[in-house]
Amino acid sequence: MLNSEKVQLTLLSKNASCSILLTNTSDIILIKLQQVFSVDDIFRFTYQCSNFTNKIEVFWRLWPLNTTCLVSLQCSFTNILTHSTSKELFLKEQNAVSSWFDLQYETFIDQRLSKQINKSRNLVPFEIAKNRNVCSSEFQNWILDYEKWHENITFNLNNGLMTIEEQRDRIIELDVRFLIYEKPDTSGIADRIIHMISTYLVALLTKRLFIFDKNWSEFTDIMQSSLNYEQNLVIPWIQQLNSLNKNLNKTHRNYLSSNSRWFSLDRFQKDYDYDRMFPERILTFRGHTGGVIQTIRSSSSIYKKFLTVDLRMHTDNMFGCLYQSLFTYKLSELIKRVPFSSSYVQIGHSSQFILQTLLSPIFYPIGVQIRAGDATMNEKNIDQSKVNSNLDEIIGKYQNFFTCAQQIIRKNEKLFNETNRTPVIFLLADGLEIRRAALKRWQFSFECSNSSNKECRLNSTDLHILSSADPVFHVSQTTNRMLAFQLGMFDIFLYSLCEQHLISRESGFGRFSAFASLKQRNIYSLNLNENKTC
Template identity: 55%
Template structure:
């Protein structure tokens, strides 16, 4: 019996051991599989954020474009800027609105729309009507889908000015309003039963509104309805100063640039090269906010001038005042004006003279006003100042005839002088208060004087600029430039569209922008200026001859890359060349030989290695226009000013000595580093041959 029990115990023990082994193996197998599953899940979650981040950035950029398109098609857009109220009506959209609500389908008739302006203030919280505007139209109804408007006349219960084109009607309501005032607007067609409240799109979009639209878009991926941007729809208008608009525009552009950078990121390559934590490259206006670049004393100086400019604008620009009353106020406040008149030459000449005149206004405490005959500039750039001469000094064009009917005292105090600067300006000293004592000054020219004003030992402004404001030759032009105006987001969106197609040769505007923003690359900018004639008529030189003619520019870039091999290896950056030229043929010839590949642009793994012996060219293959030699000055300015924006993003610049476009952009970029300035066909090496900004600031008509 004992033997049986012992044997039974041994068998049972063996079975337990076997069962334990089986259980352990099963456990290990399951745990191993679980580890594999967990690793796969973790890996997918590690890569998913970058994928989601890129996808959401692309969707947000797309939403920006949709919102801009929606805004531009809206029938009504009011503005309450610098205490003035203006309205803009889109006739095409008004036709659609009329057709949707009209009950009268007679083919030809005259109808009118009544627009009522309602105001609320600190003392009167309720909105009450302050103006009724009646616009009369002839309507031609051709069929159920086609209706046309012909504007006939207007009358109103308040003083106003009206301008109309075939597509729009612009209304400026006379009188100045307080910053605390708020407005609403209603409209009613004669054939409508009741009034409707106008609403319009807020611009730029807020980040919270964009996020809301993105969430809705992810839940509803079908075509966006018109009500999709409801979060941007507002019906109450509040006041904004030029500086507030300026800051708002810069903040929106910064966020849009962030999205452009995120939309191009390939996280795997970034992680591999340890650059995932590096921020994108900053635009010059962002660099200018750094106190180490534009000192706080300088920024305070600019801010004080902007506040003074705003206060004076409010004090002297009331449209309800007669001209004589306005002149009297100007004399009482001892306001002196400096008016910038643009030249008929290129963009660089205009911008250099612009910034030089702005500096004079700051140094002499004159009220700075821009040239009203440059509409393309106003459309593309947002200023920090209230610059509009038609609002600030509407009497200027009639001053000579108006003065005859004024008192002798006022006539003697309204002195005016238009002065054209000669080519020697960039190396001459001026005492602007002594040399130009007139109350109203108009500066004409195309030369610069910024660098000489701060560098000349005999300049009476040198101490103020260098000691009191802590400025120098490297930063003064760029700090002035970026304090005065900034790029409008709407124009950037149009120039760098999300759906820009890949070109057979060269790169799209968005590919160039995203590459320049990426910390993965070290961009070197080459600017080759051939001549105005190349923008009017193409030359017949072969690609080989072209490349040989401008060989020194490419050799210089190779020299620079060779001298900085250790830097590129240490930072794990790939040097690339952005080629900017007025000559289309040299850009195309360079692209054919060494174009930056799409794989490199996309940062695909193992497709974009740093190869310092082979240049990688980034450029577009589209023709450019000279603003003085084309009927399409708007497009010419857009192409030129945004090329300068791209060129300003580069870390190192190689420019043509005789070209002011390259020099103006270098100074505006605030890179504050030496540049390489070359002549066409020059055989000199670029090894330690760079020039300081102080030196190139005196080249060819100055900066």
């Protein structure tokens, strides 16, 4: 089949041949149709090998997986494909992920806990975001209106059969304006996403069609979006913009004006009137900083009244509600990160154990993020950290973070006693030596996870450290960017499950995760080598 150039499609009752592209990876075959069909068409695949005369239908598992499939592994098979909007796929993915979390939690109760628990698992951020007391009804309706408009415009701009000139004419006819997000190549995951969400907010406020960076395919591989935003599908003509504008005066009706802007630290303090400052039809925003908080908080922001009064939003929830409305973790990626069978490790915890602990309502997870620096994530320093055995020196270097964590626990002792919850510290650190040292001294034991709160009580100098002892990598400083991004996004997701957060002040990684969590509690921050505690 991989050597075929054509497959036979059955569209309703009609047969039609269609050219395709086949891409083979280790565990999946991707089929890309090079023809556009109506949203009302229902079709199925058949194929025929050169040395066989019979046609064979292609079947695949129903996706996203439903609860029955997850529990019993009796998955439905189908050969029928139907059209779904981006938002429909987004919601189906979230429902499938929720069912998978339910299964993870049930497995945790059945296999690891010695007592019966009658509480539901902790909600994850995208489930929290659906609560209209968290993300207001006005905000959710605003997002829904934009999603419908975005879906309609993208469908009408390019039906796959139009020339670039016809697409240009349609843009003029519908008076569509575009905002293209481009990532900074040398920045880390947090800077890229913070800039992305800020750009998304501008697209919402100015009703521009939000378009995604075409050179960041690893993001769309593991995250599902509520929008159809890919450049090659929505604006395939963008690479030929100069040709479209050739021989046209800038004042001509058909001229597609464009502009590109780089944002830096000025975004933190400067207010923008985007429609007035950027009248061009096509905008490209580049940068490594965000402007969501400045836009909603600044007294001179022209958007403040709309965001705070009309939408009833505030600084604690704006970023998280935007993020959860645009992206959700794909179930297929979560399954890769959290295999059901995990081997025992002497130091650290498996991804499955960490996830199940954070989902369990009998624990109170406190996220502690320590940024030691990008250099700690290169291969040379990672190898050195594995043999560094000076435990006291490493702990002492970051003692203020651990002391602050102990203070947070003591401050909430009454809460823990009343709710019968055990405090655990989910340690997120770029430096492998930090996590390994903390685990050697305070590792949260499997025995404790099976014990009651009283049996697992801490003294004033102890901690229950929950963390992985595996290295992580910087997305712009490694040869395996896909793996670095996968590990980073999984850590961000785990950190967002914590009830409270202690972050490194100079790092966007912890700040982004804390605001995306929508817990709306105090966020503590410290600098390295800072004497004071929280």
